[in-house]
Amino acid sequence: MKKTKITFGKIGIGVSLNNAPLPTPSAASDSANSQSSQEIALTQSNVGAFGTFGKSPDTAEKSVMVNVTNDASIAEDESDELSKAMGFAGFGKKAREFDLEKLAEDSRKEAAERNRLNIEKLSLEASAEKEKEENGNVMGPPPPPGLAKQQSTHGEAEDDEEIIGPPLPPHMLHSMQDTTKSSSACDDSDDEDDDDFGYKLPVSHELSLGHGSKPVNAVAMDVSGSRLVSGSADYDVKYWDFQGMDVAREPFRTFCPHDGYPVRAVDYSCTGDKVLVITGAPQAKVYDRDGIELFECGKGDMYLQDMRKTKGHISGITHGCWHPKHKEEFLTSSLDGTCRIWHTSKPSCQKHVIKPRAVSGLKVKPTSCCYSSDGLTVACVGNDGSIQMWDHRKNYVNTILNIRDCHMKGTETSSICFSYDNKYYATRGMDDTLKLWDIRKPTSSVFSATGLFNRFDMTECLFSPNDQLVVTGTSMNRGDTSGKLVMFNRNTWKLEHHMDVGNSHVVSIVWHPRLNQICVGSGDGKIRILYDPALSRNGAILAAGKRKKRYKDSGVVVSQQIITPHALPLFREERHKSTRKLELRDRKDPVKSHQPDLPLGNAGTGGRVSAGGSTLSSYIIRNLGLQNKKIEDDEGDPREALLKYDKLAKEDPYWVSPAYAVTQPIPIFKEDEQTQKNKKQKTDN
Numbered sequence: 123m124k125k126t127k128i129t130f131g132k133i134g135i136g137v138s139l140n141n142a143p144l145p146t147p148s149a150a151s152d153s154a155n156s157q158s159s160q161e162i163a164l165t166q167s168n169v170g171a172f173g174t175f176g177k178s179p180d181t182a183e184k185s186v187m188v189n190v191t192n193d194a195s196i197a198e199d200e201s202d203e204l205s206k207a208m209g210f211a212g213f214g215k216k217a218r219e220f221d222l223e224k225l226a227e228d229s230r231k232e233a234a235e236r237n238r239l240n241i242e243k244l245s246l247e248a249s250a251e252k253e254k255e256e257n258g259n260v261m262g263p264p265p266p267p268g269l270a271k272q273q274s275t276h277g278e279a280e281d282d283e284e285i286i287g288p289p290l291p292p293h294m295l296h297s298m299q300d301t302t303k304s305s306s307a308c309d310d311s312d313d314e315d316d317d318d319f320g321y322k323l324p325v326s327h328e329l330s331l332g333h334g335s336k337p338v339n340a341v342a343m344d345v346s347g348s349r350l351v352s353g354s355a356d357y358d359v360k361y362w363d364f365q366g367m368d369v370a371r372e373p374f375r376t377f378c379p380h381d382g383y384p385v386r387a388v389d390y391s392c393t394g395d396k397v398l399v400i401t402g403a404p405q406a407k408v409y410d411r412d413g414i415e416l417f418e419c420g421k422g423d424m425y426l427q428d429m430r431k432t433k434g435h436i437s438g439i440t441h442g443c444w445h446p447k448h449k450e451e452f453l454t455s456s457l458d459g460t461c462r463i464w465h466t467s468k469p470s471c472q473k474h475v476i477k478p479r480a481v482s483g484l485k486v487k488p489t490s491c492c493y494s495s496d497g498l499t500v501a502c503v504g505n506d507g508s509i510q511m512w513d514h515r516k517n518y519v520n521t522i523l524n525i526r527d528c529h530m531k532g533t534e535t536s537s538i539c540f541s542y543d544n545k546y547y548a549t550r551g552m553d554d555t556l557k558l559w560d561i562r563k564p565t566s567s568v569f570s571a572t573g574l575f576n577r578f579d580m581t582e583c584l585f586s587p588n589d590q591l592v593v594t595g596t597s598m599n600r601g602d603t604s605g606k607l608v609m610f611n612r613n614t615w616k617l618e619h620h621m622d623v624g625n626s627h628v629v630s631i632v633w634h635p636r637l638n639q640i641c642v643g644s645g646d647g648k649i650r651i652l653y654d655p656a657l658s659r660n661g662a663i664l665a666a667g668k669r670k671k672r673y674k675d676s677g678v679v680v681s682q683q684i685i686t687p688h689a690l691p692l693f694r695e696e697r698h699k700s701t702r703k704l705e706l707r708d709r710k711d712p713v714k715s716h717q718p719d720l721p722l723g724n725a726g727t728g729g730r731v732s733a734g735g736s737t738l739s740s741y742i743i744r745n746l747g748l749q750n751k752k753i754e755d756d757e758g759d760p761r762e763a764l765l766k767y768d769k770l771a772k773e774d775p776y777w778v779s780p781a782y783a784v785t786q787p788i789p790i791f792k793e794d795e796q797t798q799k800n801k802k803q804k805t806d807n
Contacts, residue, residue, distance in 0.1 A: 323609070323619055324638050324654035329662040330624075331371055331649040333360055338643030339580045340387045341630045344394035347637040347661050349411070351397055352649055353385025359399055361413045362649075367665040375413035380405075383438075386580055389452075391444045396466070398452050400442040404435040406454050408466065419454075420470040429460045429485075433471040440579075441490045447497040459485030461502050476518040478502055478510045481526060486510075489534045489579060495544050503528070503535035503549060509559075523564055529553050536581045542589045546612065550583040552576050556594050558612065569615035574608065575599040578629050578645075587635035591618060595628025595642065607631070607642065623650055637661040 336355040343350050350362040357380070360373035379385065383402035390397055396416065397409045406419045422432030429436075435456040445451040450466045451473070462472040478486045486504035493500060493514075499522070501511040507530060511523040529535050529551035537550040546568070549557050554574050557567040574596050583594040590613070596606045605628035609619040627645030634641070639661045640652040651662040686694060708714045 322654070322657055324640065324657045325619075325621060325652045326654045327652070327662075327666070329371075329651040329653070329666050331362060331651070332647065333643075333649055334358065334647040336647055337578070337627065337629055337645040338647060338649055339578070339629055340385055340400075341632050341641050341643045341649060342388045342390050342397070343632055343634050343637075343641060343661075344390045344411075345392065345636075346394060347634050347639075349394075350641065350649070351388045351390070352643065353388045353399065353401075354643075354647060355384040356647075357381060357384060357401075359385055359388065359409075359413075364661050364664045367668070369668055371665060377413060379403075379407050386439070387441050387443070389443045391449045391452075392446055393449045395449070396444075398442050398444060400439050400454065402438040404437055404439060404456065404458075406439055406442055406452075406464075408452075408469070417466070417469040419464060420472075422458075429458060429477060430475045435460070435462065440488065441492075443492055445497050446493055446495060453491055453493065453500065455488035455491040455502055457487050459487055461488055461491050461500070463500075474518055476500065476502070476512060478504055478508075480504070480506050480508070490537050492538055492540065494540045494547075495542050499540075499544075501538055501540075501547070503538050505534050507531050507533070507535065507551070509538070509549065523561070525559075525564055528557065528559075528567070529555065534579045536576065536579050537583045537594075539582075539584050541585045541612070542587075546585075548583050548585070548592050548594075550576070550581055550594050552579060552581075556583060556592065556608075556610070558592060558610075558615065569610070571608075571610060571615070571617075575602075578627065581629055582631050584631055584633055585612070586633055587638065593631060593633060593640075595623070595631055597627040597629075597645070605645070607640070623652075624648060634661070 331350075331352075333352050334354050334356045338352055338354045340353040341350065342352075348363065348365055350364070351359065352362070353359045357378050358376055359379060361375040362373050366374060379399050380401045380403040385399065385401050387400040388397060395411055397411070397413075399407045399409060401407075405421050408416045408418075410416055420434040422429070422434040422436040424436040426432050435454065435458055437457040439454050439456045442452060442454040445453070452464050452466075453461060454464065455461045459477065461476040461478065463474040463476070465473045478488055480486045486506050486508065488502040488504050491500070491502040498514050499511050500514050500518070501509065501523075503509055507526070507528050509523070509525040509528050510521050512518045512520075513522050528549060530553035533552040535549055535551045538547060540547045545561060547559050547561060549559065551557075554572060554576055556571040556574055558569040560568045574594065575598075577597040581595055581597070583592065585592060586609070590611065591609045592612055593607065593609050596608065598605055604622040604625050606620050607623050607628055608617065610616065611618050623642050624644045624646060626648075628642055629645060630643035632641040633639075637660055638653070638658045642650045642652065644650060653662050655663060
């Protein structure tokens, strides 16, 4: 039975064509059907009364159906126009249906076919290049026709498809092609000198800076890599500027922090505005970027037993470093058995005191200290061969990691450093070992290297910027000619590279991540900077590229002249292009050429008077001026010059004798010895 929907404004009901009642499951539906049937009856009666006079009921029913259909179509047209006007005309349409499983299967087959074609193409290119190298042919064998056809069809399909995302860069495409080549072809190529771990080392060139004659114990570079600070056993700290360095390669500032104490460590802050200088003295010093002292840390009371009660170290400081995140905080370790955290706002007293302990509970003298790369862990190594770490966010009472007997007892551990990912850390000991530790496996070391001779308690170790190499230096043993720079792979502990650096020991090392340059402090007082012009940037390249300036010959221009084109002729200076014209002009000048005076006439000329002198001025000069002139003989004897007035003073006294002539007593002078002997001495009879 076909239903027809009748709509009256917003109300619509469904009716059958033969006026049969609709089946309803409940009484409520029965009442609704009765009402609808009544409405239909009224409609039919109205229609029959006004539109079908005298017609049969069948005709009336047909007219009702036509009117109902027209009303429904008009309502649908009005709703469509309204929805289009409101902007949601397509919301009510039925969505397209897709078979997801079929689409996924088609895409998988297409990707597999595309990969197969790419692999075949790359293999053909590799075989063609290999045959070209072997046979010397310029053109390789053509691809099979089936593959060429598939490639052309595949290329047309790719053109039709929409490309999503940017294309791969050229170097990645080359690397993908290189991976398909055989390993023998890669070994035979001489122009590729990449290491096995896929990282080139910047060690092809070397720049040497002369610090002094004693070992360079510490070197540090700022964040930008424009300046270098070095400290040596000759008690001096020197500042180097690569951009302002000339051919002489000299430091722009040199000073002595503590006279008599060798410099053990220097470090730049995370922003590069401050430099921490550690010497053997119990007080650390902080300088600014230009080498001007900012403050000196306080010194503790050596008569107190509890080191937490003191305001500073009481013994020599062994090491120090800045916080990697906070520019106002730094850490120091000392032989008094403590590590102290300082803040630049209060340098007179430390912020925290850390006391490492041995197995027996006694104090341990820390030889080196450092922060983790994220700054959340404080670590130190002691003279008993232990490694102890604390959480920087908590109080420093309990350790989060305490490893005993890491290095041989009785030998000092010279350095400890963390990797960039904070998963590993390395230690360098004076027991000729370098060890790599996993912070997630604290029981034993992951790798260990032996036979690395070390005679300095400041020898450093570090991680490369790509976090794949562990680098350290060795000292010269008996029979060696130079120290070595050794690099181990962090994952396999394979010796990737080793090289001789100078003719002395290797003490301090810095590998700058931005410059990609290795700075090495040697035992002969020189700082050697290793770099590669193709891999490194700035730094030592700026200083190495400078040449000696050529000075112009000053024979052409005697002196610099101020050119005033609009000045008056009286104040205008003439421009001389050569010294020849200037010499000819000076020759004509009688004053500059020292021309002798010409003879004078009777009256005199040129302001000069003749010898006779006929004028009044000449008479006065000859008679009065020369008469009163006193000629003093400087070569005469001063005693004779005074004695000549003695006779005059006796004969004609003028000053002293007439004044005391009346009241002056008679002078009695001492008699001679001979006169006293002639006198008869009195005797008592």
